[in-house]
Amino acid sequence: MVRVQVKRLRGERVRLPRYMMPDSSGMDLFACLEEGEITLTPGRWRLIPTGVAIGLPDGYEAQVRPRSGLALQYGVTLLNSPGTIDADYRGEIGVIMINLGDKPFVIRDGDRIAQLVVNDVCRAELQEVDELPGSTRGAGGFGHTGV
Secondary structure (H helix, E strand, O other), X not given: OOOOEEEEOOOOOOOOOEOOOOOOOOEEEEOOOOOOEEEEOOOOEXXXXXXXEEEOOOOEEEEEEOOHHXXXXXXXXXXXXXXXXXXXXXXXXXXXXXXXXXXXXXXXXOOEEEEEEEEEOOOOOOOOOOOOOOOOOOOOOOOOOOO
């Protein structure tokens, strides 16, 4: 288990991220709206504040991911999914939500809007070469194995 520091940016009314089930891999993130609610019309997106900032230890990152229920039931998802929070970022977590559905979607203060997943980071060292080693797949991509 890794310890992640969290700070409320707008006082006690801010809901901290939390795991909703014992085996959940992601913590739910909650909307923190000064105006009470925001309506996303179809095709529109908006940055939704969460009112929290985190301090990740070195060697870790957090990913902001969509909630499957919002995607399936309303066509609402995240525009940059997954969003990456680096270990050195200390600003407010914002969630770029987009309405891909056909009806307006209302986001209210305190609504669960996304998930936050903490992962360890493996940094790569690139080695430039003239040729890459062969593989069974080769350069095939984007449906090369059929439907």
